[in-house]
Amino acid sequence: MLMNYHEPLFRPPSEGNSLIFQVTLGCSFNQCSFCAMYKTKQYTEKPLKEVLAEIDRMAFLGSRIEKVFLADGDALNLPTEHLLRILERLNARFPALRQIASYALPNNLKKKSAQELMALREAGLSLIYYGIETGSPDLLKRITKGATREVMIAGLNKASDAGLKISATVILGLGGKALWQDHIAGTVDLINQTRLDYLSTLQLFLHDSVQEEFITKFEKRGGVFVPQDDAGMLQEQYHLIAGIEPARSLEFRSNHASNALPLKGRLPDDRDELLKLVEAGQKGKIPLRPLYYRAM
Ligand code: SF4
Numbered sequence: 001m002l003m004n005y006h007e008p009l010f011r012p013p014s015e016g017n018s019l020i021f022q023v024t025l026g027c028s029f030n031q032c033s034f035c036a037m038y039k040t041k042q043y044t045e046k047p048l049k050e051v052l053a054e055i056d057r058m059a060f061l062g063s064r065i066e067k068v069f070l071a072d073g074d075a076l077n078l079p080t081e082h083l084l085r086i087l088e089r090l091n092a093r094f095p096a097l098r099q100i101a102s103y104a105l106p107n108n109l110k111k112k113s114a115q116e117l118m119a120l121r122e123a124g125l126s127l128i129y130y131g132i133e134t135g136s137p138d139l140l141k142r143i144t145k146g147a148t149r150e151v152m153i154a155g156l157n158k159a160s161d162a163g164l165k166i167s168a169t170v171i172l173g174l175g176g177k178a179l180w181q182d183h184i185a186g187t188v189d190l191i192n193q194t195r196l197d198y199l200s201t202l203q204l205f206l207h208d209s210v211q212e213e214f215i216t217k218f219e220k221r222g223g224v225f226v227p228q229d230d231a232g233m234l235q236e237q238y239h240l241i242a243g244i245e246p247a248r249s250l251e252f253r254s255n256h257a258s259n260a261l262p263l264k265g266r267l268p269d270d271r272d273e274l275l276k277l278v279e280a281g282q283k284g285k286i287p288l289r290p291l292y293y294r295a296m
Contacts, residue, residue: 002057010037011069012129012167013256015101018067019058019094022053025088027073029105032133033144033214034171036207038073043194047220048082052089059093067099076108076128080116087123101127106147109155116143117162127197128166130156135172135190136182142218145176149190156194165197170234172259173204173228176218184236188243198251199267201232201240203258230260230288237261238278260288 006025010019026041027035048156058065067089075083091097102125109117109130134140137149147155159166168191175183191199204227206214218225237254244267252274254263261281265274280286 003054004126006041008037009071010073011071012101012103013168014294015067015069017274018069018101019061019065020069020071021051021054021086021090022046022071023075024072024078027040028077029042029074029146030108031144031146032131033142033217034133034174034204034206034210036210039209041072043073043290044076045082051086055089055093055100057084062094063096065094066096067101068097069096070100070102073103074105074108075102078106078114080112080120083125084123085118087120087125091124097124099126100124101129103279104128104130104159105153106130106145106152108191109159110147110151112158114158114162117159117164121163122202125164127167128159130159130166132168132187132190133171134183134187136179136186138173139175139179139183139186139219142221143214144217147164148187153190153193156196160195165199166195167198167200167245168194169200169202170240170255171202171204172233172240174223176234177226177228178223180232180236181239184239184243187242191242192245192247196250198253199244200252201237202256203294204228205258205259207222231282234282237263238275241267241274241278244268244271257289259292260294261286262289 005022011020024045026038026043030038133145135149140255170187197214215225246267249266249269250263252267263274263277281288
């Protein structure tokens, strides 16, 4: 067997053409209340020898491989020395590589020093995928994200200073009907203090296995969670796009399958056009993606 994937295996939508090496299994945190991705997996670090042997086995693909994604949930949790050995082997076996990416958690970026992140960048790690989810301090606690807004801002700016590209996600609907304004205001504020390259929105979709946990943790801090409908989601989308004033231009997308309205453009450059599209969606002038086509 060439690759020995341990299911379930997740990757960002834009990594569809990448060769995936599973260098860790699961998520080292695994406590976000909305997330069912790795609930069935125990976090494990694959032995370096095994990963290097897998890379060697795929070396016959040579220059056909231009992009590699390091799975699972937070490859960046591996010790830096370990990651550097993997990056070095990838570059040796795939000479046409132009991108190596992985997911990164707030705690990964907190633990790695600026020098370590720079060394990883120089060794070929070029892009990290990061779940902001929300910038609201209250909501970050309600969803048990395991990080404060300040920790996230500091980590993201450290990664950006090290030359890593950042693709971040925000989850619309996380605050429900009661807290949506706090959710969007806090998120806009966080984004405006960072330098993201890509920003995507997802719409909250609670898998059956986490629904009870999500609602219990949310309501423990007061109030009742009432889910947003599409009108509420579009209202959040509108205010998010309207509020973002990035330090440098970023690519904005809501083309993930969970979204009611697929959007794509640059912020701030295409803001007016994007807002017009959201308004058209709100007024029913352009159709929303049918519910049965949506997935998280
Ligand atoms: S959202 Fe990310 S950090 Fe949180 S449990 Fe899921 S994979 Fe882990």
